[in-house]
Amino acid sequence: MIRNECENQPIESVLRENIARIKQLSGGSSDVLVNEFTTGGIACALICCEGMMSSQTAAELVLGPITGIAPQGSAAALFHYIQTELLLSTDRPEAHDYDTLFRLLNSGFAVLIAEGADRALAFGVQGYASRGIQEPSGEGNIMGSHEGFTETVRTNMSLIRRRLKSPELVMELSVKGERSRTDICLCYMRDRVPKRLLDRIRRSLADIRLESVLSTGYIRPFLEKRSFELFSSSGITERPDVLCSKLIEGRAAVLIDGVPYAITVPRLLCESFHTLDDYAYKPYYAVFGRWLRYGAFIIAVLLPAVYTAIVMHHPELLNSTLLMLLADAEKSAPLPIMAEALIVLMMYEMIREAGIRLPKPVGGAVSIISGLIVGDAAVKSGLVSTPLLTMTALAVLGGLVVPDLAPQVTVLRLAFLVSGGIMGVFGISLLACAVLTNICATEDYGFPFTAPLSPFTAAGTGDTAVRLGMRRMLRRGFTVEAYHE
């Protein structure tokens, strides 16, 4: 475990020593500003971190009122006066050690220390620059809200609170990361979340020993099982409305300061096929959309593998017309079908990666070059057969329908392709057994990932296999505890 230099060091009552200690602990960092002044007859210093607080708010709410205080007998009397007579800010924690002092300072608080006081008063005047609330980039939605999470945890908390004004909504703030001191917020509905789940999440969070928390990927492994799982048993969302629906179903969520995503626990496989729009449309259309996504997922993972397996090992399964068509197309291709399929899929993955990493204007150009020039040229030159390209394109398209499962789809598609190419349908079946078992073994906090399919829960099918009407859904009073095993 990494220890901070200032951990457990109490604040001194001598102002000079305190200022010297703060400067020493901050290494003389240029953004730590110490403003010394006298108020109420006591020598004080207001310390703040430049860029983390709003100068205007600090001047109006803190500096103005605080400098005009009538003489007080001691530092304790001065602090008592400030706390009881002046409402300088709504968030006014105290610090008794340097560790807390620096955490507050680096979170945008203005910290007041005084001669003779062995504690510090902090005033919440945060005002750092941050991205405003924007439309989520990854979770497209037509009929729902267009607000997404931002990088500021408190803004994200307000986005949730605005949607769930119930007093049952609880948000527990804590700090993680020995160096980053990142604010983490555990959210849940007190009356919905299973108590055992909450206790175990708290224990998991308490076990986190990290230097820094810079993305959800730092926290998620601690919320999931250690064994190898293909699919994550914790979910991610960048939409406050989606998160609220999960909280209402009894799930818990973790918000991380600096990350515009929330982690939800537990997560089930069926959730990846749900969208908020399902609840905006008529049930029959929602059911159609869901089954379309289930089918797209199967196509995305299996289509290239099945095509390759049938053409390479089981051509008798094709009808004569299709067989002739494929034989004609593959005749001119110089590579074996499996190699061809692998090349096309890898090409797509490279194009996708380039599109993501490159600046947006260049990313568009990459798509045009790859789609029009490389793809067209590959087919025209006979390097890749048209039927194979069609199958691969369909599979890729299927994967885009379920973006939540993109990493799994990518890897499984390649694995199935290799097994199908080498061992035919038999190989695909063997790999399917292993994958199915892995998915069914995924279980965290007693919630099987494959619920409500296996173990079968009839109550759960109302919002998985079909989508019931809103009145019937509400009558169910469903919470995720129904899936607990």
Add this chain to the structure above:
Amino acid sequence: MNRISKLQLAALLLIGDAFALFCLHGRICVMTAVGFSAGSLMQLFLALPLARAYDRGRTLADCGTIVRLVLLACVLMWGGALFAMLREASEVIYIPYERTGIFGRLAVAGLVASVCVYVSSSGIKALARSAVIAAGLGAVCVVIVTVSAALQSDMGNVIRPAGSSLWRELIRGFGASGGLGSFAVLLGFTADDRTDTAVLYFTCKAVLSGVVLFTAVLVTGGIMEVLGFPVISAAQLSQPFPVQRTDSLFLVVFSVFAVYTAAVQASAAEYLAARTFPKLKRFRCTLALVIMAAAGAVMSAPSRNTELYAAASLTALLIVPAEGLLKGGVRKRERA
């Protein structure tokens, strides 16, 4: 102890029974369907003492070492038989590289065994959950194949050939029920009432056997004399679409069921080995599968040694309650 539901247990075991039906070798007739179904119901009555013993709190840990060893032998023997069935069935089902000599056969057996190691080492809960999904998909495929087979069927095939008897088919049914060893082990894992579980499993087994065998007879009755594997042949002959073959559907079901059947035997063997040989702490599952694969290489399929497998099935079903009765009798005598 990990608990599974009765539905999950039924799925786990029915997969094995379906696989044994697919690999059934030799001539079948309507009497076979009747014999297998009646045999399943007879097995239910024979399984009731075992279920009641478990319901009263008896576990395999309470049984003597000999009982566990006998059950372990039954489970391993049936596991070996499964590999033998897979090997023999590959004569009529195309598995790439299976026919490329000894290396090909070893590679296929090794591949199946390694997938089984992974599947069974994931734990009984994961195995049971995935078995329900596999059984569900399998049921859909079997229904498609059966419906298309029924469309191709000929009622003229429903004849009783000379030499067939209900007794013989009953024995044959018991011989194809090697999964009763794992039933005796896994029944103790169920959280539900064991008698209800036994009723559900054996009823489903009777229906499955009856439907599959009767449909196979209807489709292949006329050419039964020249067929090695009537159920597989029935699936191959019954194509629902005139211009499109659907054998791949059957191949998928066949492979998936093969893996799950072997994995169930490996899990049962692992459980028994853990209680019989406590010093053997690691690789129990792998060892069980290696023994099964090796046994499969030298053994013949159950269809060729019906009586032996039937005796093993009966022993697996009766040994636990029989030991209980014996112990109870001894205790009574001691008290007297």
